[in-house]
Amino acid sequence: MARAATTSDAFNAVAEPRRRDILNFLALQEKSVSEIVDALELGQPSVSKHLKVLKDVGLVDSRREGRQMLYRVNAMAIRPLYEWTSTFERLWRHQLAKVKENAEKKANL
Amino acid sequence: MARAATTSDAFNAVAEPRRRDILNFLALQEKSVSEIVDALELGQPSVSKHLKVLKDVGLVDSRREGRQMLYRVNAMAIRPLYEWTSTFERLWRHQLAKVKENAEKKANL
DNA sequence: TTGACATATTCCCGTATGGGAATATATTAA
DNA sequence: TTAATATATTCCCATACGGGAATATGTCAA
Numbered sequence: 001m002a003r004a005a006t007t008s009d010a011f012n013a014v015a016e017p018r019r020r021d022i023l024n025f026l027a028l029q030e031k032s033v034s035e036i037v038d039a040l041e042l043g044q045p046s047v048s049k050h051l052k053v054l055k056d057v058g059l060v061d062s063r064r065e066g067r068q069m070l071y072r073v074n075a076m077a078i079r080p081l082y083e084w085t086s087t088f089e090r091l092w093r094h095q096l097a098k099v100k101e102n103a104e105k106k107a108n109l
Numbered sequence: 110m111a112r113a114a115t116t117s118d119a120f121n122a123v124a125e126p127r128r129r130d131i132l133n134f135l136a137l138q139e140k141s142v143s144e145i146v147d148a149l150e151l152g153q154p155s156v157s158k159h160l161k162v163l164k165d166v167g168l169v170d171s172r173r174e175g176r177q178m179l180y181r182v183n184a185m186a187i188r189p190l191y192e193w194t195s196t197f198e199r200l201w202r203h204q205l206a207k208v209k210e211n212a213e214k215k216a217n218l
Numbered sequence: 219t220t221g222a223c224a225t226a227t228t229c230c231c232g233t234a235t236g237g238g239a240a241t242a243t244a245t246t247a248a
Numbered sequence: 249t250t251a252a253t254a255t256a257t258t259c260c261c262a263t264a265c266g267g268g269a270a271t272a273t274g275t276c277a278a
Binding site: 110111112113114115125127151152154155158159173175176177 | 231232233234235236237238239240244245246
């Protein structure tokens with residue numbers, strides 16, 4: 001077995017930094033491919049390929065408007081990632097609480 | 110340029126499902142390598158290699174106890190992932206709110 | 219039609235992957 | 249010492265990556 005395909009799930013799709021850049025850029029509103037190309041300073045074919053990966057895993061949707069294709073984020077598809085990381089949030093809060101506690105103990109010596 | 114190294118950041122390290130399995134397994138308490146091997150039903154060399162990746166990006170720490178190596182999660186290292194996904198949480202909440210709104214509208218016809 | 223614009227796809231290649239098998243290293247016990 | 253246990257590393261290979269260049273497809277305008 002080799003490395004899992006980038007299209008196998010949201011975790012793999014989002015591992016690529018440029019794809020996160022694209023999602024960030026689309027977060028506020030839908031954009032055309034060329035707007036993304038301009039914003040990210042990346043080749044048009046690369047952007048189209050990244051968008052295909054994102055679409056395959058459901059992270060973006062698209063619609064045609066004239067000659068342009070408009071892409072928008074499907075935020076729901078990021079939810080599994082959020083849920084998974086949330087299970088660890090409790091752990092680091094606990095960790096931070098202990099650090100704080102120790103600091104206060106020291107201060108009160 | 111090829112695909113980014115699995116050790117380049119937490120996003121890439123966590124893209125591999127077995128590594129998420131390992132982190133899940135370590136979430137509650139530290140475990141030895143052989144405990145992980147038994148739990149995940151994966152070869153020992155594979156587990157050691159996954160642990161190396163996780164350690165390289167700071168997702169786990171380890172300490173020796175006799176012949177065993179005990180690994181534990183460093184939850185703080187997952188924080189960037191949580192933060193990034195959180196920026197999209199607002200978006201899907203908004204989406205869900207609209208769905209609910211539409212459903213209620215229909216119900217009141 | 220033809221041409222121009224916007225996007226998608228194909229082809230190329232250097233690079234790294236994850237698993238298994240075999241082997242190396244570290245630690246303890248006898 | 250030597251043997252046994254626990255873990256790490258190396259070597260192998262099939263696979264897919266991301267980017268650039270070139271090309272194909274799709275849409276509108278004249």
